[in-house]
Amino acid sequence: MKKKWISLLSVLIISTNLLAACGGNNSNAGTNTGAGASPGTEGEPVTLTLAGWTSSADEKELLQQTLNEFEASNPGIKVKYEIIADQYMDVIKTRLIGGNGPDVFYMDASEAPGIIKSGVLEPLDSYVTADFDVADFEQPLLSAFQQDNKTYGFPKDFSTLAMFYNQKDFADAGITSPPKTWEELLAAAKKLTKTENGKIVRYGFGAAPELARQMYMLKAFGGAMSDDNGNATFASEDALKGLQLVVDMHNVDKSSGEPKEVGAGWTGEMFGQGKASIVFEGNWAVPFLESNYKELKYGTAQLPTVNGKQGTMAFPVAYVMNKDSRQKEAAWKLLSYLTGKEGMKTWTSKGFALPTRKSVASELGYDKDPIRGAIVAGASYATPWVDKETLPTIMNNFNNQFIDAYSGKTPLADALKKAQDTANKEIEAAK
CATH class of the missing domain: 3.40.190.10 (Periplasmic binding protein-like II)
Structure with missing residues (x-):
């Protein structure tokens, strides 16, 4: 996470007209494979795009390690990781409007309500199976990405104050x-x-x-x-x-x-x-x-x-799915791995980011860490940076x-x- 990340949040402005345009972009809806589609034809791997930001070479390397582990356990899926270094949300919105948005991408909590309202995110509830263990997430962090009883993202990491x-x-x-x-x-x-x-x-x-x-x-x-x-x-x-x-x-x-x-x-x-x-x-x-x-x-x-x-x-960041993704089953496999217990354990193993799952925080010892323990403890009662x-x-x-x-x-x-x-x-x- 960036050391000045919270201050930088204050310069990210959601354009209402832009979001309205996003909501009207359904030109590719008919080509979506949908939740029940196969990740790809036999012998032909699916390539997914994942977009996000990074604050250091070490953080980038750790995410790539997590993606390598995902690909090893899902040989039919390849992931193209794209780092958007500047004006992240502006770039994402422009790409979504143009119909070439990433399959899965980072979403900051403060941006979530407007993006959800625009209609460009895929609701994720129908993809969830019992083994995904939604109850393991700290509820305030998860609620930041829920609207009208639907979940549009699962938090990948967070910090409290x-x-x-x-x-x-x-x-x-x-x-x-x-x-x-x-x-x-x-x-x-x-x-x-x-x-x-x-x-x-x-x-x-x-x-x-x-x-x-x-x-x-x-x-x-x-x-x-x-x-x-x-x-x-x-x-x-x-x-x-x-x-x-x-x-x-x-x-x-x-x-x-x-x-x-x-x-x-x-x-x-x-x-x-x-x-x-x-x-x-x-x-x-x-x-x-x-x-x-x-x-x-x-x-x-x-x-x-x-x-x-x-x-x-609390300042959570989630993975979300593009509603116009043509490979939604594969996109869910990636998203659920990255926010699942195994992927989250790798991603948060070095402390650059903290796990949003209670079990992973406990397994890695962050809940008892002399410095990070107080940060983790606040997750259960924090006010998320969202409205x-x-x-x-x-x-x-x-x-x-x-x-x-x-x-x-x-x-x-x-x-x-x-x-x-x-x-x-x-x-x-x-x-």
Whole structure:
């Protein structure tokens, strides 16, 4: 996974008109072989296309190993793996519209509702057999790819947010254990904040003031992102209660800061540089810290409770099937292998990504790992980074205004009211 993956999510925009065009692309439907079709004629192997992204040569090599194992056990199927390095979703949408989309491809949770609504994905429920063991998936991760009681993707990997804390800073401040409640976090962050010559040089807490990181806080007191029609509702009193805690930590307590305030690019870097003692980060931060800050001594823990409730964010990615694939049986064989216990075990064996199946996480020991255990633990109760198909519009307007509230330029209620009104005008105009 990319170390800045979550921040990059905020630049992926779903075009409503483009999706509508996708939904109307049925010109190849009559040529599909369908679920019951044979993977290929005798002696003639089927070639499937698999599209995705990669963040490193090691990750690419590991996926290729997984595909080699699949091909070895399915000699009638060959897989052509295509890496889309830039503008992934734009490329996928363009190819789907043109009728030459990949048979199987990666789908990020935040993009799923719009793509599902466009009608270009194959529902997978009819392919599932008992031995696939759907109940083994962590339910919040699976639900991100379900709509109207149908499943359109099975999650291949994920990360939640966990609390990363600097062990030396904690020891110096006399803090013996990571905070378990928001109130304890506030107290710890105040102790950990360091000032020199009247200037803060290290924040107790490093924050990412964007919706992808704050959705669970918005929901902590019963707030909601949107209503059943996809209209934004994030400016409600209940939503403000959780978000106000984030804003006050920066503007009132002065114990929280964002990366740009200390010259860092993201909170993982902020933490590695010693400019924040606590950050909420995901699995992608582990190899980053190990590679760039080898001397750093840190631990992880589950996020502190808010309003007495355990919460965090989850960022799952799934494999999905192109509805216009001409080799659906073979495509399912590939998809079910990659998200099955055997394929997932290989793919997640080195920790680049974490398994979405409980049994695989246990078998590989991630649930008990001193660093990754807290990340895995959050999967059962996490808020997935997904909402209605209007999420991109909601996200852009929220982020544009929330940063003004976080920086103290605008009261939170005013900022989010403006963001909500603008988002709903744009949503209505797009209908």
